[in-house]
Amino acid sequence: MADTVTGTAAQTSPARARDALVGVYAPPPPLFVRGEGSWVWDEEGKRYLDLVAGIAVNALGYASPTIRRAVDEVLDTGIVHLSNLYRTAPAEALARQLVELAFPGKVFFCNSGAEAGEAAIKFSRRWARAVAGPEKHVIVSAEGGFHGRLFGTLALTPREKYQAPFRPLMPGAVTIDVEDAAAVDSTLDPDRVAAVMVEPIQGEGGIRPISDGALRHLREVCTERGILLVFDEIQCGLGRTGSLFAHQDAGVTPDLLLLAKPLGGGLPMGAVVAAPHVAETLRPGDHGTTFGGGPLVANVARAVLCTVSDPLFLEAVRTKGALVRERLASWVERFPGVVEVRGRGLMWGVVMADPVAPLVQRALEAGVLACGAGSHVLRLVPPLTILEDDLAEGLDRIEGLLS
């Protein structure tokens, strides 16, 4: 049959477009149709090793039988959603499990990372108003931090590109360099500051670990002055670093802990764990969400949490992390384009001398999904279940592009 102007599915494909058109535009991303383990397949049957994992979401990889079982259990009950007017078992069990594993307190469920951040801002101000008054409302965040793109979290995400088109932002947001102890000491005025929000390892900001010393200093100052410490572990938490929570490595416990990305096993879910002194200031009507903590996401999250909190699972993440650390360290020595490598467990940033977008594109062509974290950092956040051989193969392929 002759070609028509609109073509057919069989007549058009990315490969055909590449053959037919001069390469002056960025090629369109592939269309993915299937996944298994740490691999995904595009519509043409090409296989890619995934070192992005849906941006640090797919901790258990693709086609996880654990997730399928958790979904099926809920579908069998017939109740996917009921609202927070009523009680459901998965959310209650998950909340209990979270506070047992994190620290004593209570849990609020929502539907994304940014929503967890917004809840934490409201909880911090609610607590501050209860213990002091309206003057104590400022939320301090860290340079290079990322907490989401909704109105409160955007004000705590000090990047001009994200903020400029939307000013005026939420008032009462201040950004400091949290590694600068003097800046911390002078900014954390107990009469005005309600909370400090930081990521123990900054994700979007370029995989930058905050030093243990800075985290401990923040904890000491916040405790002394009666200010809440909020850790955003949306990207670095839930096993990503080889510990269940990143802050456990520094031995520092926050008053509020934000979780999201991997929590729902690929379904949208966020959570805030609030220490008792914060939780007890919250009243009915202070906050809420229709979908938060529904049975389906909560049951999947329970399965994810059971898996990633297993000491053997975490040990495997640390073992694989040590392999990555060793390999990436050799890149700094061998390739002049590699400036520095940063990270822990299975959360790594390769800081490059040049912008990483072309490298990301070449990796894609070589069958590896990797992404940037800022313009000059290649981010590697594979499924936590990735096999050692697959991990080695992915690093080999990227290494081949560097040399």
Ligand SMILES: *Cc1c(COP(=O)(O)O)cnc(C)c1O
């Ligand atoms: C991704 C991310 C968020 C925002 O989560 P969304 O689900 O995209 O709203 C917040 N904080 C950190 C540390 C993140 O990595």
